[in-house]
Amino acid sequence: MSMPKRRELFALACSALLSAALVAQETPSLGTPVSEAQLQGWDLIVSPDGQGLPSGSGTAAQGKEVYIQQCAACHGLEGQGGAGVPGLVGGSTTSRPALLTVGSYWPYTSTLYDYVRRAMPPTAPKSLSDTQVYQVVAYILHLNGLVDEDVVVDSASLPKIEMPNHAGFIDRSQVQ
Ligand code: HEC
Numbered sequence: 001m002s003m004p005k006r007r008e009l010f011a012l013a014c015s016a017l018l019s020a021a022l023v024a025q026e027t028p029s030l031g032t033p034v035s036e037a038q039l040q041g042w043d044l045i046v047s048p049d050g051q052g053l054p055s056g057s058g059t060a061a062q063g064k065e066v067y068i069q070q071c072a073a074c075h076g077l078e079g080q081g082g083a084g085v086p087g088l089v090g091g092s093t094t095s096r097p098a099l100l101t102v103g104s105y106w107p108y109t110s111t112l113y114d115y116v117r118r119a120m121p122p123t124a125p126k127s128l129s130d131t132q133v134y135q136v137v138a139y140i141l142h143l144n145g146l147v148d149e150d151v152v153v154d155s156a157s158l159p160k161i162e163m164p165n166h167a168g169f170i171d172r173s174q175v176q
Pocket of ligand 1: 066067070071072073074075084085086087088100101102112115116120121122123128136
């Protein structure tokens with residue numbers, strides 16, 4: 001086989017360059033790296049044992065005000081729910097039909113903290129301070145008869161409040 005001529009070599013080099021340029025063009029724009037500060041607003045997971053609960057504390061007495069201003073319009077003054085909005089109080093897992101609420105169904109108080117902090121009010125999620133979330137969570141637990149008005153709820157005490165349906169779920173996360 002004869003050696004390729006100079007002109008052919010040049011053409012080969014050109015086509016290699018061209019395809020490299022095309023590959024570069026096809027690389028998706030994946031954006032910029034996320035900073036630690038930005039992550040803080042998303043890394044909000046609180047696990048059932050309370051890990052991830054922030055500092056701060058609140059009582060139901062304090063939470064009543066937050067609830068009336070930020071939640072009652074949709075969830076009702078007594079937490080009874082409204083049109084298209086779930087009730088937060090009472091209910092039963094065994095009635096037919098079952099009425100599943102935070103009070104009757106949710107197994108862990110930490111989930112209530114996690115959910116409210118991340119999602120409520122739906123018109124302005126993450127707008128409540130960590131302290132306001134403790135306060136309003138304490139109030140919802142109080143409406144369900146689970147804590148007294150003046151009990152201080154914080155990262156240490158909240159996970160210890162036992163929900164009525166705490167034994168109603170089977171943890172299969174460790175099953176292989
Ligand atoms: C604009 C109306 C509105 C406001 C205000 C509001 N919520 Fe909600 N909330 C909803 C709706 C609708 C849902 C159901 C969302 C879903 O299932 O996806 C919900 C769900 C919830 C749940 C979960 C209930 C369940 O059993 O699934 C909790 C807890 C809750 N809200 C707490 C609060 C708290 C605390 C506040 C005040 C800080 C608040 N909400 C303010 C409309 C509202």
